[in-house]
Amino acid sequence: MRKALPLILFALLLTIGGLLRQHHDSTPKDRAPFSCESSLPSGTLCERRTDPFPHIAASPPQGETVYLVTAQDLDLQPRGYGGPMDIGVVLNGEARIKDVRIIRHQESPSYLKSMEAFLHQFMGKGPTAPLELKTDIDAITRATVSSEAVTLAVRQIRDRFRRELLGIPSSLPKHNPTTPVEKILLFSTGILLLISGTLAIIHRNVTLRWITMAGGFLFFGLMTASMLSIVQIIHIGLGNSPSPSVNILWWLTLVIGIVPTLLLGRIYCGTLCPFGILQEALHKMVQHPEKIPPSTYRGAQRTKVLLLFGLTALCLWQGSSLPAEGMEPFVPLFTGTGTRIAWAFMVMMIIASIFYYRFFCAHLCPVGAMTGLLSRFSLFRIKPQKGCSSCGQCVAACPVQAMAPGRSSDGTDRPLEVVVDPAECLLCGKCLTICPEQCLRLSRTGIVVQAHIPKETGRRQRDAAERIFIAFLLGALLLLGGVVGSRIAEPPFLTTAQDPASAANDPAGQRLKETLAAAGLSPHEARYWRETP
């Protein structure tokens, strides 16, 4: 039961928090009107019409009348990376697209910037343009999800405008952006990499592991830029998960990240995550033989669990995955999006990984924390088998100290049982290959062995490696605070509601004046009234 407690707590947080948030979001809110005077030449005459669907007809002083239709007007809900968004399409009288704009979104500013050029492609597209990715619209590099959602919404708006306002029937065939063959190919590539990674561990094959890692880096990193991300988990909590028919990669990473973890442990983290692979490769090139004392190291490993819980709660409270975006350095690295501070954090993590084996994976990655929670239930683990000589070399070799024996109550140097902590083990295979008796393997059963590990006693001097390690960790946390902090928005339920206390102090007249000033309305003295005692 104790081993399941963190996972149960996390599941509760995700479901209850998510449900509360979804309930809150489902209460209708008035939205700001699509203001056309701000974006059209002055003197433009705008009329909001409702027939056959809500839209705005705008007649500028010169030129043709244009029509503004938003996705929300048509009850469409295009979904961006950060959550639902609303887009507006400006069409002329022959259903030619004059402009496409993002009206409401939950995307990061840099992501939105990458969208500008993408949206520009729609301008001037005629009433019969296919408006399809790969046909006449190019997707945003590594942001296929939002590109598809926006393209589909623009096409639906254009088609409904054409059909219902202009009366021209739609003759275009329905188009599926990812063909079933592509889906099968994507999925089987992922599964193939997973199988080869598993075989590498079973057969203690270091070369095969590195080949798999190279493949994982290429496939999950450079080619598809789809990595298991805490953002996905938060979107599940928020009820935003995309349909598999729309975004197969989203589900592929989720399945590949979670299912094998329940079977073998953190094989995704150790062999498939492209950022982990990059870190390990960098560390291998430099090979600093540092060893941080277990008390510091094991404590630092818990940071990621705190981050996981904290970020999840924060995101659910905000109703957006925005705070969590950018704190995963693989997102800026492989998708090319992110704030400057997120990029700085990514660079810092890469530098840290040169000196400390998978610094981010071991101490900060919230996805790692989550797979850690799950791997406590893994069926197979690395366990010592018959023939062990209790040499303790495996314990010393473990780069993430997952084999550091349990706490010693009296702090003395005494033999302790050798157990792999599945929450930290990345299945890198170092212990498997270093074992002189080759008696460690992935198994459901094992024997109890004890090894002599020197325990620290009393206060000790921190060495240089440990000091730098702590500095890295603190620096990283500071930067992370910046990344997350820069994304926190005032939650809507705090900003829209009037504070009752201040309302009581605030005279009605003052409030009215503020409302009018905010709306740009200047009162004009009226006729036909009298003062009433």
Added chain:
Amino acid sequence: MRTVTCDLCPRHCRLKEGERGDCRVRANIDGKLYSLVYGKACAAHVDPIEKKPVFHVLPGSSSFSIATAGCNLHCLYCQNWQISQRPPEETPNIDLPPASVVENARRYDCRSIAYTYTDPIVFYEYTLDTSRLAKDQGLLNILVTAGYIEQEPLKALCPFITAANVDLKGMSDDFYRRMSQGTLTPVLEAILTMKRMGVHVEITNLLVPTWNDTDKDILALIRWIKEHCGSDTPLHFSRFWPTHELQNLPPTPEETLTHAWELARAEGLSFVYAGNMPGHPGNNTFCPGCGKILIRRRGYQILSSNLAEGTCDACGSRIPGIWK
């Protein structure tokens, strides 16, 4: 804390400081009554004058049509509830002071300015100043209203108004109360005042299935018009279309519309129209003298005209209205 009473419309809202009237666009600010929408049009469009509908004023001409947010009635079937039932800060507004309205009307080649969509009564000061300016510059002013206004402000406005289309929604106080949260009498008085002050008045009646489409309802309306306004008053029966809070009802059947049209003609009204139904014979203007089609219309479109300076070119009957 000074309270003011607005005397513009029959509601006479009493407003404490910071409060707005029932129309949402007139408010007590620092003990004075202010219009919040003066020069702030939430809709401005070039429409055919037939859309108002006004059929006896410069047929085929364009009318520069403006509206602001707000309304002093709250009709269940409001077609423009997105602007009429909203405060001005929630509608997309453009700055369009009276001089700009006139300037735009000229630029878009409009012979008239129509105060429409919501109800010009609630943007009274804007209407008054604009219509005065427009009249000075030779433009006509068209009021499209439900007529729910006090006599004194109406009388001050009438000199500038060329023509009005008044929506006479029904012939009972009960209907007005249930449909619009208003009353009937002020509307009837407003129609008579306009007539008396030389405004060309056309009356619209929206036929709503189960609400006001019985012979009794229709006849009461026809007879009141005939008796008090004269049989040469144009009457538009308009087809209801499910909207706003009356989405449960079907659109007015064509037969009902035709029946009302025929009933009014049989009762002796000379200019009866059937609106919101393009192609209906009631789109046309018939000569009361010889029965010939004087203006052939399809919807808002003029197909042909046999009018010569306001008289039938066949029998010479004079047709009331403004024709040039």
